[in-house]
Amino acid sequence: MRELLFLSHRIPYPPDKGDKIRAWNIFRYLARTHRIHLGCFIDDPVDLQHLATLAAHCADLACLRLDPRTQRLKTLLRMRPGQPLSLGYFQDRRLHRWVDAKLAGGTIDSVYVFSSAMAGYVMHAKSVRRVLDMVDVDSEKWTAYAETAHFPARSIWAREGRTLLAFERLAAARFDHSLFVSEHEWQRFVSLAPETIERTSWISNGVDFDHFSPAHSFTPPFESEGAELVFTGRMDYRPNIDAVRWFAREVLPVLRSGVPVARFWIVGAAPTREVRALAELPGVQVTGRVPDTRPYLAAADVAVAPLRIARGIQNKLLEAMAMARPVVATPEAFQGVRAEPGRDILLANGVSETVQRIADVLHGRHATMGAAARRAIEASHQWSVTLRPLDRLFGVTQPEQARVDLPA
Numbered sequence: 001m002r003e004l005l006f007l008s009h010r011i012p013y014p015p016d017k018g019d020k021i022r023a024w025n026i027f028r029y030l031a032r033t034h035r036i037h038l039g040c041f042i043d044d045p046v047d048l049q050h051l052a053t054l055a056a057h058c059a060d061l062a063c064l065r066l067d068p069r070t071q072r073l074k075t076l077l078r079m080r081p082g083q084p085l086s087l088g089y090f091q092d093r094r095l096h097r098w099v100d101a102k103l104a105g106g107t108i109d110s111v112y113v114f115s116s117a118m119a120g121y122v123m124h125a126k127s128v129r130r131v132l133d134m135v136d137v138d139s140e141k142w143t144a145y146a147e148t149a150h151f152p153a154r155s156i157w158a159r160e161g162r163t164l165l166a167f168e169r170l171a172a173a174r175f176d177h178s179l180f181v182s183e184h185e186w187q188r189f190v191s192l193a194p195e196t197i198e199r200t201s202w203i204s205n206g207v208d209f210d211h212f213s214p215a216h217s218f219t220p221p222f223e224s225e226g227a228e229l230v231f232t233g234r235m236d237y238r239p240n241i242d243a244v245r246w247f248a249r250e251v252l253p254v255l256r257s258g259v260p261v262a263r264f265w266i267v268g269a270a271p272t273r274e275v276r277a278l279a280e281l282p283g284v285q286v287t288g289r290v291p292d293t294r295p296y297l298a299a300a301d302v303a304v305a306p307l308r309i310a311r312g313i314q315n316k317l318l319e320a321m322a323m324a325r326p327v328v329a330t331p332e333a334f335q336g337v338r339a340e341p342g343r344d345i346l347l348a349n350g351v352s353e354t355v356q357r358i359a360d361v362l363h364g365r366h367a368t369m370g371a372a373a374r375r376a377i378e379a380s381h382q383w384s385v386t387l388r389p390l391d392r393l394f395g396v397t398q399p400e401q402a403r404v405d406l407p408a
Contacts, residue, residue, distance in 0.1 A: 136311035182336030206383030338380035
């Protein structure tokens, strides 16, 4: 059995939360053919409950706790000319020592790194094959933030975009291969870093069709009947915050003028103060962390994804479509999703288009869209298919059976 060092900026579990979805499914896939030595961080105490489950499937586990406030302070203190601030948050001497010891032991065959924030731990490693999963062109996110920000945030975020892109280019040059989550993200990166075209590619996200399925029966989470619009996502993430603020303040009032029973549900952990304040608006509900998003999706009349800043593939779209719900999304949120607009999903730009698309669904004009959405996602976003290129990247010609039965 091959030995693989797997580094992730956050614990890659549970398998239904944000960026952990991709990390967990890749972990499961690689565990078929490798003994995995996992190094990662926990900066949310809620995740401590998952350590025992994850440890049972690792040859070795170094999962270190980080205090977000302390790390933010350390990040500022570590600031150096030309260095991106965001990389400092996940730098830790304890993990550096653990990684160095693993590589010095001579048993590790390959390294998989999830997120460019972790690339520095093995940037100079030799005699092992290293694959970096950048997922998104993260530098572009900061550049987009800068375009709509005011001073001094504009200058800080513009600097972060420039310096992080320089680091991403350096990492892509140093690693044996680098991955992105969609063809669009890969094309964007090679347009910025054309020298990396032969060392980069993309692997799409999938969705767990058994978990996110309309076949499940859930107790509706809504106390009364209305026209329920649902957004899911972690609510301390700036693109999500921007999306729900715009929708709650600009779109929903116009929609409610024609559909007074319309309610907008913001479903996700860690809502910031500005997100919680949206609950004071007519028709807006902010749930905070919920144990399971599926009851909200199953009972939604429309799943909405009004993101104006978006990178990669939005798992929220894949999950809602797998649940056979009609989805109204911005073109930015739709990037990387293999489906046909108008048949499988509705796209909208601006307030008037978004209101019209949602009203069309609520008035029964797209009765078959949910079923079409499910079929489209089943055809193009199966994890077992999308992850097959990993076998080639890690030199696996005949995948073996899994060592253990990993949870779904």
